[in-house]
Amino acid sequence: MRILLTGSVVATCAFMLFTSGRTLAHDYKLGPLAINHPWSRATPGGSKTGSGYLRVANTGAEPDRLTGGSSPLAERITVHASSTDNEVARMRPVVGGLGLTPGQTVELKPGGAYHLMFEGLRAPLKANDKVPATLTFEKAGSVEVVFDVAAMGAGEGAAKHDGMAPGMHQNGPFQ
Template structure:
């Protein structure tokens, strides 16, 4: 019998180990995060308990991860336990000293041979340096039996039997709440997440012109849109109307113009591929007549949010998908 080539043997062993790891743990879909950035945690449950369905999933939010919010899940009840942090952390509207420490989904039923996801949003603080790992212990209860994915490695420890899902901290893009080119500054760029199948999305930003000459915002770019234009919204006889700002938006010397929901806004058009989800960030650009191309980083807020750190509104989107604007 011919021996199996070493390369094929290693490849087969790697695939076997990868498949075993994927099927024997509660895992996090996104394995990397950056300090001082939002994180969208997606806990994936791959199996039940010796054939029994999963009825409860609980994730512990570690110290140094703040502002955690659970995403509701159809057929499950969600509970968020709050508690004090070990110290105060800077947040969007000032320091915070307490927040959600544990999130639990219960009351549903996930069959042993099915996979599902349990999602939360949070912010990774600078308590973690690039190269470190943040662990999110997960408890899984079934109709009979349970799993506790809570083991955290320590120096010199043996292989863990039930490892907690971990997120590796990596250096992110340089913090840029205000990107500047010449005398024009773009502050707090953000956008709304979009539902599946949407063809357009809205983007918002505050433009500050500290120079002595007027400039004009003419467009921009993001990876998932075929084009970016500037639109306005206004009331006309009790009807909200939206129109393209032909030639771009003028920002006078010393003037601040805010693009926000219900007024001027960026229109991301001809969306293609996977669009960003709440909690993520998107690198893009803004284009000015005088200042040229200004790099920006859009934060992604939930669908219907009124601001970069606001919750989703409950209002349904009208036909055509223009609720985003």
């Protein structure tokens, strides 16, 4: 049996092989929780805070809470809520953590309702850095992740996997 492969089929297969390792590296699982592509932005020199973004899905039957985390590059990682009141942006810690109801997906993103704060940075975050961290959940426990650092001011597009459609990961739609 002879199989003919067109250039586009070969290119697509090569692309999938090349990117699948990076995709796997940014999808984490902790029991019923799926954590998708943690990332951050570069920070100015001397800054003591940075932001972290990701998506968390609770595929289980029980609620859980993202309570924060830790990193060797920061004193602590906390969950913050953002709001705008009379055109003034405000941010505050989420006391008790961010609730994750069964079947819910929560996206922590720039300009969104929630984000993570790296507090007490020991050094500035630089574009292309990898920031090791441990995220802590009330019921599921802790999971080690790596935040990719994008350029200062990077937007939501930095959160997407190379070549992946929004809301997709290597195994199909993000749940």
